[in-house]
Amino acid sequence: MQTKRTIFPNKLLPYVLLLPQLAVTLIFFIWPALQAVKSSFEREDPFGFRTTFIWFENYTRLFADPNYVNSLSRTAVFAVSVTILSMCVSLLLAVAVNRVLRTNRIYTTLLVWPYAVAPVVVGILWWFIFNPTIGILPYMMRGLGVAWNPRVNGDQAMILVIIAASWKQISYNFLFFVAGLQSVPQSLTEAAAIDGAGPFKRFFTIVLPLLSPTTFFLLIVNINYAMFDTFGIIDATTSGGPNQATNTLVYKVYADGFLGLNIGSSAAQSVILMLIVIALTAIQFRFIERRVQY
Amino acid sequence: MATINLVDLHKDYGNSHAVRGINLSVADGELIVLVGPSGCGKSTLLRMVAGLETVSSGRIEIGGRDVVKAEPAERDIAMVFQNYALYPHMTVRGNLEYGLKNRGTPRAEIDRRVNEAAEILEIGPMLDRKPRQLSGGQRQRVAMGRAIVREPAAFLFDEPLSNLDAKLRVQMRVEIRKLQRRLKTTSLYVTHDQLEAMTLADRLVVMNGGLVEQIGTPTEVYDRPATLFVASFIGSPPMNLLPVSALGNTQGLNLPAGTDMVGIRPDQMHLEPRPGATALPATAELLEPIGGESHLHLRLDSGHSVILSVPGRPSITEGTAVTVYIEPAALHPFDSKTGRRTDA
Structure with missing residues (x-):
C-alpha cells in the first residue's frame, strides 16, 4: 500500500497539529501510568500522611504472597477457559448460521444482542440464574442430584464467572466468525466435496485453516478481554470469592487498592498487568500478520 | 473412461426453470462443449452432473450407473472451476494430493501420479509453492493437475479459461484439447465463448433458456444451424438474418x-x-x-x-x-x- 506523504512548509505546524492528541495521551494515559509505576515503589500509610520509597519490596512481597500466585493461576485458568469456551461456541453458532440461507440476518442480529449488555448486568443476570436460593439452574441441578452453591464451592464459582464472561463475548466472536466464514469461497468447499472430503473433513482441512487469521485475532482479543475487561462480571457475581477462588489479577488490583487500601501493592500489581498487556500486544502485532497467513 | 447419459433432466428453483428437460449422451472419451448465453442453464447442468446441485427430475448416468442420489465424491468425476478453486493454504503439491489422500491412495501411488501430472503440465518446479505465488496461467494448470491426478471417469470444466487474458486463453485452450486427446477422458466443458466452443468440441450442445437448441459437431452446427437462435449465436460476425x-x-x-x-x-x-x-x-x-x-x-x-x-x-x-x-x-x-x- 502506498501512503501519501505530506510536506509541511512550516517545521512547527505538524507538531502543533499533533498536540491535542498528544496532550490527551499524556494526561490520561502516560501520566497515570507513570504515577502507578512511581507508587509501586512506595509504601503509604493507610491515612495517606507519609510515603516511603522502598524500591522493589512491593514486588518481592507480591511474588512471595501465595494469594497473589494463586490469583495468577486463577487468572490463567479463567482466561484460557473463557477464550476456549466463547470461541468454540461462537464458531459453532457461526457455522450453523452460515448454513442457513434465508434467515441468517435475523439469527445474526439476535445473536449479537448480548454484546450490547453491560458487563455488570451480565454478571447480575447470571448471578440470578445460578443463585443457589432463587436461581432456576440450581433448582434443576438439585433435581439431578448436583449440590450447586457457588457461594461456598470455589470451583463452581469459577464455572459461574467463566460462563457469564464467555456468554458476553460470544456475540463479538460470532460476528467475526460469520464474516470470516462468508469470505471462504463456496467453490473451495465444492472442490473439496468433489475431492472426496466429507463435511467434517472439509471443515477441518479447508474452512478452519482459512479462518486462521480471524481465529488468531479473536484469540488475542479474547485473552485480553478475559484478563482485563471482566471486572464488572466478577464484581457483580462472586466479588472474587469464595476464599479467593475467582480473584483474578484485575479484581485483586481493585480489592487490594480500594478495599484493602494497600496502594503500593495495588500499583505494583497494575504495573505487572501493564507488562502483560504490553507483551500480549507485542505478540499480536508481531505475529498476527506474519504467522497466520496462507 | 466412461459414458455420460442425461435423461430428461430438469432443475427448478421455485417457479423458475433453469434446466427444462435435457437429453444428452456423451460417448466414452468424447469432449462435449455446452455453449450458450449467460443464464441459459449450462452451468447449472454441469453442476448437476457434478452433484453440486440437486436434480428436480430426470436421470444422470455416469459409466452406466445412476448417480442422481450420489454424493459428488462418489461420482468419480473431477471438476475444474472458473476461479480455479485452489486451496490457498496448501502448496501446489498439497492441492494435487488432497483428493488422493481423502481416498486413501497409497503414498507411492500418490507420488507417482503427482509427479506424472506435474510433468505433463510442466508445473514440476512449482510443486512447493502456494497458489498465490503463481500466475493465472500456472494456477489454471494446477487446477487441471488436480483433476488429472484423480484419474476420474469424467472431467467437468466450468468456464475454466474465462479468468485468463486473451493470449493465454488461446494457449490454454490448445493445451486442454491436447491433454484431453492424450488422456481420452470423457469431458463436459461449459463456456459462453463460441470460438472456444467451436475449437474444443467433438460435439457442441447449444443451449438457450434451459433447453437444448442443437447438438452436433462444430461444423454441423455452423453449416446447418437448426434454429434461428443457433444461427445468430454461432459464428462471428453473426449470421445475417433477413x-x-x-x-x-x-x-x-x-x-x-x-x-x-x-x-x-x-x-x-x-x-x-x-x-x-x-x-x-x-x-x-x-x-x-x-x-x-x-x-x-x-x-x-x-x-x-x-x-x-x-x-x-x-x-x-x-x-x-x-x-x-x-x-x-x-x-x-x-x-x-x-x-x-x-x-x-
Whole structure:
C-alpha cells in the first residue's frame, strides 16, 4: 500500500497539529501510568500522611504472597477457559448460521444482542440464574442430584464467572466468525466435496485453516478481554470469592487498592498487568500478520 | 473412461426453470462443449452432473450407473472451476494430493501420479509453492493437475479459461484439447465463448433458456444451424438474418414451404456478380478492416442492415452504393414463428 506523504512548509505546524492528541495521551494515559509505576515503589500509610520509597519490596512481597500466585493461576485458568469456551461456541453458532440461507440476518442480529449488555448486568443476570436460593439452574441441578452453591464451592464459582464472561463475548466472536466464514469461497468447499472430503473433513482441512487469521485475532482479543475487561462480571457475581477462588489479577488490583487500601501493592500489581498487556500486544502485532497467513 | 447419459433432466428453483428437460449422451472419451448465453442453464447442468446441485427430475448416468442420489465424491468425476478453486493454504503439491489422500491412495501411488501430472503440465518446479505465488496461467494448470491426478471417469470444466487474458486463453485452450486427446477422458466443458466452443468440441450442445437448441459437431452446427437462435449465436460476425421479402423476387430460390426468414453467413455474401446469384442493391455504412479481411456494414435498399466479411481491404468509402450477390445455396431458410429450419 502506498501512503501519501505530506510536506509541511512550516517545521512547527505538524507538531502543533499533533498536540491535542498528544496532550490527551499524556494526561490520561502516560501520566497515570507513570504515577502507578512511581507508587509501586512506595509504601503509604493507610491515612495517606507519609510515603516511603522502598524500591522493589512491593514486588518481592507480591511474588512471595501465595494469594497473589494463586490469583495468577486463577487468572490463567479463567482466561484460557473463557477464550476456549466463547470461541468454540461462537464458531459453532457461526457455522450453523452460515448454513442457513434465508434467515441468517435475523439469527445474526439476535445473536449479537448480548454484546450490547453491560458487563455488570451480565454478571447480575447470571448471578440470578445460578443463585443457589432463587436461581432456576440450581433448582434443576438439585433435581439431578448436583449440590450447586457457588457461594461456598470455589470451583463452581469459577464455572459461574467463566460462563457469564464467555456468554458476553460470544456475540463479538460470532460476528467475526460469520464474516470470516462468508469470505471462504463456496467453490473451495465444492472442490473439496468433489475431492472426496466429507463435511467434517472439509471443515477441518479447508474452512478452519482459512479462518486462521480471524481465529488468531479473536484469540488475542479474547485473552485480553478475559484478563482485563471482566471486572464488572466478577464484581457483580462472586466479588472474587469464595476464599479467593475467582480473584483474578484485575479484581485483586481493585480489592487490594480500594478495599484493602494497600496502594503500593495495588500499583505494583497494575504495573505487572501493564507488562502483560504490553507483551500480549507485542505478540499480536508481531505475529498476527506474519504467522497466520496462507 | 466412461459414458455420460442425461435423461430428461430438469432443475427448478421455485417457479423458475433453469434446466427444462435435457437429453444428452456423451460417448466414452468424447469432449462435449455446452455453449450458450449467460443464464441459459449450462452451468447449472454441469453442476448437476457434478452433484453440486440437486436434480428436480430426470436421470444422470455416469459409466452406466445412476448417480442422481450420489454424493459428488462418489461420482468419480473431477471438476475444474472458473476461479480455479485452489486451496490457498496448501502448496501446489498439497492441492494435487488432497483428493488422493481423502481416498486413501497409497503414498507411492500418490507420488507417482503427482509427479506424472506435474510433468505433463510442466508445473514440476512449482510443486512447493502456494497458489498465490503463481500466475493465472500456472494456477489454471494446477487446477487441471488436480483433476488429472484423480484419474476420474469424467472431467467437468466450468468456464475454466474465462479468468485468463486473451493470449493465454488461446494457449490454454490448445493445451486442454491436447491433454484431453492424450488422456481420452470423457469431458463436459461449459463456456459462453463460441470460438472456444467451436475449437474444443467433438460435439457442441447449444443451449438457450434451459433447453437444448442443437447438438452436433462444430461444423454441423455452423453449416446447418437448426434454429434461428443457433444461427445468430454461432459464428462471428453473426449470421445475417433477413425476412424473405428483403430478397425481392424469390421465385428461383426454391425456398421450402413456411420459410419467412433467411440467414446468410457474412462470408457468403459477395460484392462481385456470381452466376445464378440474387443481386441486392445496398449502401455502404462502415468498413472495419481487421487485418486479412474486412467487415463491411451495409444497409440494403429494403432497409435491413447486414454485415459482409470480405477478403483484403476493399476501397469502399462510406455512403457508396454497392450491389450484394447471394447464391441460393448459401441461404439458410427458417420459419420465424417456430424458430426452426424449414429444410430439415
